[in-house]
Each structure stands twice: as structure tokens, then as C-alpha cells.
Amino acid sequence: AQSVTQPDIHITVSEGASLELRCNYSYGATPYLFWYVQSPGQGLQLLLKYFSGDTLVQGIKGFEAEFKRSQSSFNLRKPSVHWSDAAEYFCAVGPIPLNSNSGYALNFGKGTSLLVTP
Amino acid sequence: NAGVTQTPKFQVLKTGQSMTLQCAQDMNHNSMYWYRQDPGMGLRLIYYSASEGTTDKGEVPNGYNVSRLNKREFSLRLESAAPSQTSVYFCASSDSLDYNEQFFGPGTRLTVL
Numbered sequence: 001a002q003s004v005t006q007p008d009i010h011i012t013v014s015e016g017a018s019l020e021l022r023c024n025y026s027y028g029a030t031p032y033l034f035w036y037v038q039s040p041g042q043g044l045q046l047l048l049k050y051f052s053g054d055t056l057v058q059g060i061k062g063f064e065a066e067f068k069r070s071q072s073s074f075n076l077r078k079p080s081v082h083w084s085d086a087a088e089y090f091c092a093v094g095p096i097p098l099n100s101n102s103g104y105a106l107n108f109g110k111g112t113s114l115l116v117t118p
Numbered sequence: 119n120a121g122v123t124q125t126p127k128f129q130v131l132k133t134g135q136s137m138t139l140q141c142a143q144d145m146n147h148n149s150m151y152w153y154r155q156d157p158g159m160g161l162r163l164i165y166y167s168a169s170e171g172t173t174d175k176g177e178v179p180n181g182y183n184v185s186r187l188n189k190r191e192f193s194l195r196l197e198s199a200a201p202s203q204t205s206v207y208f209c210a211s212s213d214s215l216d217y218n219e220q221f222f223g224p225g226t227r228l229t230v231l
Contacts, residue, residue, distance in 0.1 A: 009158070034219065043122075043208060043222040044161075090160065092220075098176075103149055103168025104212075105176070106220055110160035 002027050004093050006109035013081050014117050021076040021112050023091035033074040034092040035065055044090065086116045120144055122223035124209050130229045131199045139194040139226050141209030149212045150192035152184060154205040167192055199230045
């Protein structure tokens with residue numbers, strides 16, 4: 001089955017420290033992988049995406065992620081966290097075929113909540 | 119270019135009441151989706167519309183109906199609201215030719231008393 005696991009429900013880091021959020025996926029072929037961020041009371045914003053090519057992808061707000069096929073992982077990293085990075089982060093995998101209507105969806109992980117301390 | 123818009127932002131209903139959540143996108147996307155977000159559950163797909171004129175059930179469709187009014191608009195209806203439908207609802211859209219990257223609206227926070 002195509003799925004995403006985010007092993008850490010909550011993570012706390014100090015401002016200025018480095019960050020790594022874990023994402024493991026299960027997918028039969030080469031996946032499309034995404035990281036979204038959700039600030040409190042807001043919708044989801046795309047941070048970065050991987051479709052093919054270079055396995056290290058750069059995103060917005062100084063984030064990067066590395067696709068490791070051998071480990072079925074797509075971990076999100078940032079060298080120095082800012083207080084404004086406190087949010088919930090979702091990893092997603094696709095495309096997931098939907099029934100018989102030729103549509104596709106994404107499967108989302110359950111999210112990792114990031115707390116940044118002074 | 120507003121992206122994906124949703125109305126209302128907040129709503130309180132009593133058990134048994136009905137309401138429609140509205141969603142519109144201005145990116146000419148073919149596919150649209152409705153999700154609900156509950157603590158510790160992530161995002162769960164309620165209904166989707168792969169293209170104008172088609173709709174289909176997702177993971178958690180019970181208690182909901184949808185209408186794809188045209189290419190821009192995709193509404194979600196609760197016919198008889200229940201407390202279990204208290205949640206945050208997100209609409210999303212994607213161009214199915216664009217690797218299925220999804221763009222999200224700001225959400226509707228619904229409370230059913």
C-alpha cells in the first residue's frame with residue numbers, strides 16, 4: 001500500500017539549532033514526494049517537492065530535503081531554525097490513483113509539530 | 119490570482135443542521151479535493167473531483183455530499199451535521215498533468231454542537 005509515516009509527532013528545537021524531520025514512504029514505483037508546512041490557523045503551503053533528478057532538493061524558507069531510495073526516506077532539513085518555523089509539517093507521497101475516474105491524489109503523513117524554544 | 123478560496127472561515131452548527139462549504143480556484147485546475155483535518159489524524163480525503171462533471175468518494179465520505187458546479191467551484195454539503203463532523207475542512211486543487219502538486223485553501227473551522 002502507498003503510505004507515508006512521520007515517526008515524530010512532536011519535535012522541540014532551540015532557535016538557531018539544526019532541524020531534521022523524518023519521513024518514510026511506501027510506494028511501488030518512483031514516488032513524487034512533497035513537504036508542506038501549516039502555520040497555526042492557516043492552510044498548507046508547499047515547501048518543496050521531488051519528482052526526479054537530483055535527490056537533494058531545495059525549497060522555500062531555507063529548507064531542503066533528500067530523497068534516499070534505499071531507505072525509502074525523504075527527510076526535511078534546515079541548518080538553523082528560526083522561531084517563525086514553529087508549525088506543523090506534513091510529508092506526502094503520490095500520485096495515488098483514485099478509483100476509475102483517472103484522478104490522482106496524495107497520501108499525507110499525520111504530521112510533525114515543531115516547537116522552537118528561545 | 120487568489121489561488122484557492124474557501125467560505126466560510128468559521129461556522130458553528132447545531133446537530134442536525136445542514137450547511138454547504140464553498141470552494142473556488144482560479145488556476146484552471148482540473149482536479150479538486152475536500153479533506154478534513156483532525157488532531158493526530160493528518161489529512162483525510164472526503165471526496166474528490168478528477169475533472170469537471172465527475173465526483174467520487176475518498177477515504178471518509180459518510181455524511182457528506184459534493185457538487186462540482188463548474189471547473190472553478192467544488193462545494194461540500196453536510197445534510198445533517200453531527201458532532202463527529204467537528205473538524206477543519208480544506209479544499210485543494212491540482213492540475214493532474216502537473217505531477218499532482220496540490221494547492222490548498224485556508225480552511226473552514228467547523229464546530230457541531
